[in-house]
Amino acid sequence: MVVSVPETHLEASSVTPPQPSPGSSSEPLPTTGREWHLTARPEGWPTPDGFALREASVAAPGEGQILVRNLYLSVDPYMRGRMNDVKSYVPPFKLDRPMDGGAVGVVLASEAEGFAPGDHVLHGLGWREFATFDARHAVRVSAELAPLSAYLGALGTTGLTAYAGLLDIASFKEGDAVFVSGAAGAVGSQAGQIARIKGASRVVGSAGSDEKVRLLTEEYGFDAAFNYKNGPVAAQLKEAAPDGIDVYFDNVGGEHLEAALSSLKVYGRVTVCGMIAQYNETQAPPAPRNLALIIGKRLRLQGMIVTDHTDIQDRFAEEVSGWLRSGELKYRETFVDGIENTLDAFLGVLKGENVGKMVVRLDS
Numbered sequence: 248m249v250v251s252v253p254e255t256h257l258e259a260s261s262v263t264p265p266q267p268s269p270g271s272s273s274e275p276l277p278t279t280g281r282e283w284h285l286t287a288r289p290e291g292w293p294t295p296d297g298f299a300l301r302e303a304s305v306a307a308p309g310e311g312q313i314l315v316r317n318l319y320l321s322v323d324p325y326m327r328g329r330m331n332d333v334k335s336y337v338p339p340f341k342l343d344r345p346m347d348g349g350a351v352g353v354v355l356a357s358e359a360e361g362f363a364p365g366d367h368v369l370h371g372l373g374w375r376e377f378a379t380f381d382a383r384h385a386v387r388v389s390a391e392l393a394p395l396s397a398y399l400g401a402l403g404t405t406g407l408t409a410y411a412g413l414l415d416i417a418s419f420k421e422g423d424a425v426f427v428s429g430a431a432g433a434v435g436s437q438a439g440q441i442a443r444i445k446g447a448s449r450v451v452g453s454a455g456s457d458e459k460v461r462l463l464t465e466e467y468g469f470d471a472a473f474n475y476k477n478g479p480v481a482a483q484l485k486e487a488a489p490d491g492i493d494v495y496f497d498n499v500g501g502e503h504l505e506a507a508l509s510s511l512k513v514y515g516r517v518t519v520c521g522m523i524a525q526y527n528e529t530q531a532p533p534a535p536r537n538l539a540l541i542i543g544k545r546l547r548l549q550g551m552i553v554t555d556h557t558d559i560q561d562r563f564a565e566e567v568s569g570w571l572r573s574g575e576l577k578y579r580e581t582f583v584d585g586i587e588n589t590l591d592a593f594l595g596v597l598k599g600e601n602v603g604k605m606v607v608r609l610d611s
Contacts, residue, residue, distance in 0.1 A: 249426045276314065276356055277305045279584050282345040282375035292597070297330075298590050303345070306379045306383070307356065313368070313382045314356040320373040320586075321349035321399040322593040324521055336552050345472045349375035349403060351388060351395045352426055362387070369398045376586055376609060393571065400433050400604030402567060406555050409437035409496075410563045411556035412518040416549050417494045421446035424488055426507055428452075428475075430496030431459035432576075433604035434520060438496045440576050451487045453480065453503065459478045462602065466577060469485055481506035496520060505535035508546070511512040517548040580605030585610065 265415035268288040279302050287297040326348060326611045329340045340346050350373035359382030360370070368385040372378035386396045402408060412417045412434075425442040429435040430452025442450050452463045452472040463472035471487040484492075484506045493515055495507035500522030507517065541548065570576035581601040589607045596605045 254576055276307060277316070277377050279303065280305045280335060280376035283586075283589055284343050285330060285340045285346055286330055286343060288342070293327070293330065293594065294465070295590060300590075303375075305377045306377050308358045311359050311381055311383070312357075312379055313354050313359050313362050313385060314377065314379045314449060315350075315352035315368060315370065315372075315385070316355050316377055316415060317350045317352040317369075317373065317375065319351045319396045319399055319611065320589060321405075322589065322596055322605050322607060323348065323405075324596055326593060327597060329376060330463045336554075337359075346374040347371055347373075350378070351397050351398050352378070358423060367395055369403065373521065374589060393568070396580055396582075396604075396606045396608070397571075397578070399606060400580060401437060401571060401576070405433045405604055406437055406567055407556060407560065407563050408551070408553045409434045409441060410567060411553065411559060412439050412520050412551050413441055413494070415556060415559065416518040417496065417516045419445060419447075419494055422448050423493035424449040424451075424491065424512075425494045425496065426451045426453075426488060426492045426510065427496040427498070427501040428507075429521070429599075430454055430463055430467075430469065430472065431602055432599075433601075435496065435498050436463070436603060437578065438577070439463070439469055440467050442494070444570060444575055449488060449490075449492075450494070451484065453483075453499075459602065462579075475503070481509055484510050491515075494518070497522070500533070504545070505537055506592060508535055508537050508540045508544075511540075511544060511546055513544050515544060515546050519550040555610065581605050582608045584608050 281300055284299045284301055286299050289297050302543055328335060329337060332339050336385055346569050349371060351369050354362055354364050354368060357363055362382050367388050369388050370385045372380055413437055425447045427435045427439045430439050431454040439450050439452050449470045452469045453475045454460050454463060455476060457474050460472045460474050463469040473483040473487055480502050491512045492510050493512055495511060495517045497504055497517055497519045498521045579602050581603060586609055592605050592607050595601055
């Protein structure tokens with residue numbers, strides 16, 4: 248996989264990577280572009296032979312539409328579930344049709360009021376170089392307020408997931424002890440930092456390498472962290488949080504959830520954001536085996552879907568952008584360059600090869 252050196256943005260107002268030059272009305276409009284198609288539904292781990300990068304025609308915008316050249320694409324763990332033909336909260340990808348996901352791009356042509364060539368927009372037609380769609384599905388973003396890629400991470404649905412999952416779903420309150428699994432990832436790292444900023448008594452994270460563990464404690468301000476590959480999660484969590492935890496932010500499931508149930512205090516809360524440990528499993532995992540603890544401890548476990556929380560978007564954007572400007576909240580991005588490497592980037596997310604948000608950066 249072609250991965251650039253991870254870039255760290257400590258203050259979004261002062262550290263901004265070079266932005267691709269915007270489009271203009273004089274720029275020749277594309278007639279074709281490349282897009283990724285799912286060609287077969289994977290069983291277990293996805294393999295490259297189930298995907299195809301294909302050339303497709305690019306339509307000029309009709310009334311109320313815009314044509315966008317994508318600059319940054321998001322690849323996220325939830326996309327693995329969309330590759331299965333099962334009923335879920337989001338429709339599955341269709342075979343031999345373009346896949347989709349979060350993207351930030353520049354408007355090349357517009358037939359919609361309020362959008363002009365050169366505008367930067369956030370939209371949902373990723374996994375492709377160009378997209379023509381109704382402008383009502385686009386949100387204008389500013390490269391002056393934050394790096395454009397941040398709108399796919401810290402200031403996008405990734406950040407909103409962390410914010411809503413901790414504060415709304417887990418009902419976090421000052422003084423809570425918090426454990427976050429997958430804590431070096433885009434969602435986990437932000438959830439842990441928000442807990443610290445909001446006054447957690449202790450923030451503990453798990454990650455898949457010693458380097459990521461150091462990142463959590465030395466840069467993100469976690470009180471303790473451990474490498475889950477170095478021993479049983481339950482034992483390492485008890486050592487890191489000997490007095491127990493009040494909140495568990497779950498990105499992993501399986502053994503991590505079992506360990507958290509044992510360490511949670513009475514009336515503890517769990518936000519089930521993801522279960523990446525079992526996304527590619529073909530059989531049900533053995534853990535957790537201690538679900539009966541939910542009764543005696545009066546625990547609350549709740550799953551979350553970020554699209555249920557758009558009503559707090561303004562509050563989220565105002566508060567998080569302030570933390571970014573002040574440097575209280577830090578984030579990292581791992582960039583993979585080129586549309587042809589989008590699948591490698593996605594598979595890398597499933598394997599934990601990213602630090603922070605994985606972003607595909609397209610050629611300008």
